[in-house]
Amino acid sequence: MDKYNLDTLCVQAGYSPKTGESRIPTICQSTTFFYGDSQAMADCFDLKSDGYFYSRLENPTVAAFEGKVAALDGGVAAVGCASGMSAVTLAALTIAGAGDNVLCSQAVYGGTFNLFGTTMPKLGIECRFFDPDDSAEDIEKLIDDKTKFIIAETIANPSIVVLDFDKIAGIAKKHKLVFMVDNTLATPILCRPKEFGADIVLYSTSKYIEGHAAALGGMIVDCGTFNFKDNPRYPSFNVPDESYHGLVYADLAVPFGTKCRAQLIRDTGAIMAPMNAYLSYLGCDTLALRMERHSENAKKVAAFLAKHPKVAWVKHASLPDNKYHALAEKYLPKGQGGMMSFGIDGDIEKCRTFMEALKLITQETHVADVRSCVLHPASTTHRQLSEHELEMAGVPQNLVRLSVGIENADDIIADLDGALKKI
Numbered sequence: 001m002d003k004y005n006l007d008t009l010c011v012q013a014g015y016s017p018k019t020g021e022s023r024i025p026t027i028c029q030s031t032t033f034f035y036g037d038s039q040a041m042a043d044c045f046d047l048k049s050d051g052y053f054y055s056r057l058e059n060p061t062v063a064a065f066e067g068k069v070a071a072l073d074g075g076v077a078a079v080g081c082a083s084g085m086s087a088v089t090l091a092a093l094t095i096a097g098a099g100d101n102v103l104c105s106q107a108v109y110g111g112t113f114n115l116f117g118t119t120m121p122k123l124g125i126e127c128r129f130f131d132p133d134d135s136a137e138d139i140e141k142l143i144d145d146k147t148k149f150i151i152a153e154t155i156a157n158p159s160i161v162v163l164d165f166d167k168i169a170g171i172a173k174k175h176k177l178v179f180m181v182d183n184t185l186a187t188p189i190l191c192r193p194k195e196f197g198a199d200i201v202l203y204s205t206s207k208y209i210e211g212h213a214a215a216l217g218g219m220i221v222d223c224g225t226f227n228f229k230d231n232p233r234y235p236s237f238n239v240p241d242e243s244y245h246g247l248v249y250a251d252l253a254v255p256f257g258t259k260c261r262a263q264l265i266r267d268t269g270a271i272m273a274p275m276n277a278y279l280s281y282l283g284c285d286t287l288a289l290r291m292e293r294h295s296e297n298a299k300k301v302a303a304f305l306a307k308h309p310k311v312a313w314v315k316h317a318s319l320p321d322n323k324y325h326a327l328a329e330k331y332l333p334k335g336q337g338g339m340m341s342f343g344i345d346g347d348i349e350k351c352r353t354f355m356e357a358l359k360l361i362t363q364e365t366h367v368a369d370v371r372s373c374v375l376h377p378a379s380t381t382h383r384q385l386s387e388h389e390l391e392m393a394g395v396p397q398n399l400v401r402l403s404v405g406i407e408n409a410d411d412i413i414a415d416l417d418g419a420l421k422k423i
């Protein structure tokens with residue numbers, strides 16, 4: 001499959017039926033699997049042979065979707081999780097534990113910010129946030145021998161900061177550190193993080209990958225690029241896992257993915273549901289087409305808003321004067337996706353008037369599906385954050401997050417124009 005282009009992989013990768021089998025994956029709604037003899041089952045448990053034994057660890061429908069996303073990212077394996085947040089959590093816990101620290105970009109999704117800022121410290125994992133615009137030297141100062149990984153988003157949600165891959169990958173390589181990238185808003189169609197030095201790629205598949213706002217899901221892709229063997233940062237990959245028959249993960253072809261499944265998926269049970277995997281697999285068929293249209297539409301909408309007198313500022317990397325335009329030309333040349341943010345020229349009250357005047361574009365917590373939607377983070381998703389934290393996360397009070405869908409661009413623009421006139 002690897003030799004095919006991305007749009008081909010979208011529709012063909014992950015599942016190929018044998019004679020007489022269904023053309024698309026079936027929803028394998030079974031917790032458990034039959035084995036005629038106990039040795040065959042024991043071999044599965046020992047990871048000596050492929051096969052399913054319990055859907056908390058692996059399931060055929062989930063495997064089809066995992067195979068598709070792994071192929072799209074050029075990874076060696078993928079692990080389907082219950083949601084994007086569980087993917088970020090399980091990826092972190094696969095390598096970090098009490099006494100360790102991690103480096104996280106401060107321009108990340110609100111849920112990820114809370115996870116690393118509040119919940120991980122309760123488990124003894126310290127998070128050192130960095131400003132993605134800081135110099136490599138400044139970011140490096142945060143690293144010590146207890147640092148386990150660096151994490152950032154390709155296109156940050158909702159601040160729309162574009163990741164400087166070379167800068168962060170350079171730091172990670174120099175310190176032999178795992179580099180994790182949350183690629184949710186770019187998808188492998190617009191950017192393949194592996195090509196720019198990422199070792200682990202994370203997704204909320206609930207967004208563009210599934211595309212229809214029908215199913216929650218998360219994915220952890222092991223790019224197979226990181227050499228854990230004898231790296232003193234990662235003893236848990238180099239000593240036998242007594243909870244898994246003495247397996248030494250660093251010796252495997254899929255070290256991270258196997259450890260994640262064998263330990264974290266096993267122990268937390270946060271695997272993707274078969275029904276969600278089925279919907280996501282189908283949704284992903286059209287990912288390449290949709291990302292093209294999202295990007296085209298967003299480019300037109302951003303150009304319209306940038307000229308509008310009631311709009312104070314617009315952030316979309318397609319705009320030539322955007323701070324991240326040059327990075328987008330380098331890492332997102334095929335399009336910058338449908339997510340943007342803009343500032344209403346006025347206070348929270350004006351933001352509210354604007355949003356309530358929209359007719360086609362609806363107010364939603366969700367982003368990145370086929371339908372255009374808006375959100376005012378300061379009064380909704382980010383309302384737990386203090387004013388200082390809002391600034392740190394790049395979310396000022398007048399910020400409106402707009403997820404441009406795949407409707408006709410003229411209709412989207414007309415709706416925005418009508419609502420802006422009401423302010």
Ligand SMILES: *Cc1c(COP(=O)(O)O)cnc(C)c1O
Binds near residue numbers: 185207
């Ligand atoms: C939505 C999102 C998440 C969380 O995903 P869920 O599927 O909602 O749990 C994580 N990262 C990014 C960048 C997101 O946009």
